[in-house]
Amino acid sequence: MHTVVSSSAALRLDVARRFILESPPAAEILIVGASRAAADDLARSVARVRHATFGLYRFSLTQLAARLAAPVLATERLSPATMLGVQAVAARALFEVGRDSSLSYFAPVAGAPGFPRALSRTLEELALAMIPASALGRLGGGGPDLAALYERFDEQFDAASAVDRARFLAAATRAAVEGRDPYAACRLVLLD
DSSP: OOOOOOSOHHHHHHHHHHHHHTSOTTOOEEEEESSHHHHHHHHHHHHHHSSSOOOEEEEEHHHHHHHHHHHHHHHTTOEEOOHHHHHHHHHHHHHHHHHTTOOSSSTTTTTSTTHHHHHHHHHHHHHHTTOOHHHHHTSSTTHHHHHHHHHHHHHHHHHHTEEOHHHHHHHHHHHHHTTOOTTTTSEEEEOO
8 A cells, every 4th residue: 555645636646547557567556546536537647657558447536436335235125325315315404304493402493594504414424433323412502403393204214115325235245345346456546
């Protein structure tokens, strides 16, 4: 493993390019960039120098996770939700909890136009941090409201046979850990 830390993007990219060019010509290399375009740009810069280029797989982190998670989710008959879908699930959870009149802390702002979007972001961040709803219920202030909303949020995903970003990434991780990673034998270049 070779890690390059530099404030110079040109230096970091040059090291990544040299790593690829110094690899055997038949080596398969997985390039994971902050965006697919960044990975493509690196691959093109390599192709300018090494005219016959093959075996360079290019993905953003989300694209790679999607490739890994797809078979796992399909086996479990689940599908990933889009960002808009996550907002809809949060809005539905908010509606159900509000209908039960169990909101106290968030009651004054629950009807505000931007609240479902902010709620969806908050709930996804909690899920990504692997914080259980039960831990939120013990907090003061909005903790109990947030716990109730989080539980309904999860219930809505289960009912729809869908997954949020946290469960999507967990499925991708599970695929890699269980040896279902088609890129496991590849050399890896991670671009920031």
